[in-house]
Amino acid sequence: MIRNIIFDFGCVLVDLDKQRCVEAFRKIGAESISAYVDECRQEDLFHDLETGKTGIGEFCDEVRRKAPACTADNDTICNAWNSLLGGIPKRRIEKLVSLKERYRLFVLSNTNPIHWKKAADEYFPMDGMNVDNYFEKVFLSYRMHLIKPDTEIFIRTLAEAGIKAEETLFIDDSAANCRAAATLGISTMHVTCGDEWLDKI
Structure with missing residues (x-):
């Protein structure tokens, strides 16, 4: 489950x-x-x-x-x-809103403060909501001083989120990152484009 x-x-x-x-x-x-x-x-x-x-x-x-x-x-x-950033289409934001009714949602990203600030300020806000309204917690490499596919970043994410590997799905465009997560018992979905996951959940 x-x-x-x-x-x-x-x-x-x-x-x-x-x-x-x-x-x-x-x-x-x-x-x-x-x-x-x-x-x-x-x-x-x-x-x-x-x-x-x-x-x-x-x-x-x-x-x-x-x-x-x-x-x-x-x-x-x-x-x-x-x-480098091309924005977040509204359909993905709307999907996050609907998924939050059924799942606990998190972000785990290899990213940097320049990109994250741009996204948090300009891309996530919609209808009075912001990034904190969609996700319980965001886990960012530059804050954690760890980077995927190091399994330690997944171990810390699970621990700090208080969630179990066997109850968790991880979605990433990197096959290596998905393989690393899978070694810990996390279910994975490897995608190649941003919309690929929309109809799979």
Whole structure:
């Protein structure tokens, strides 16, 4: 019996536009950073931001260090990075509202403070509700200093949420993340696009 659903953020709730982000970094002279995005590389500055090892200011400094031609200020760099996010369609928000009547809902995401603030401020709010109205708790890599597919992040999420693995469904666009969750007895749903899960629950 599934009683809890844990959602990934990127490609499950929010749409992503990699090419728009690549172009945004190129426009501000950060060609080497655009290559990270284009190749979906998560090491170095992006990994450190997602695990909370560095903050937003340090991230922006590192962008300018790795791309000397980039003289953009912090806000401009953050806007370029946020151009990866394509928004959350209303139909997904409405689905969350209906699911909350039957399940306990959570988010577990490898994300960073730049993307999460953008989503919390602009994408989740609807009809007077915000992210806290849809989910009991959000578990974010940069706050937990852990990153999927490390099983420790799932163990902590289950413990802090007070839920059982065998009563939980985890939805993610990464097969590796789903495999890691499954080793703990969590049911998983591997999806490849944001709408794929809508008719499966």
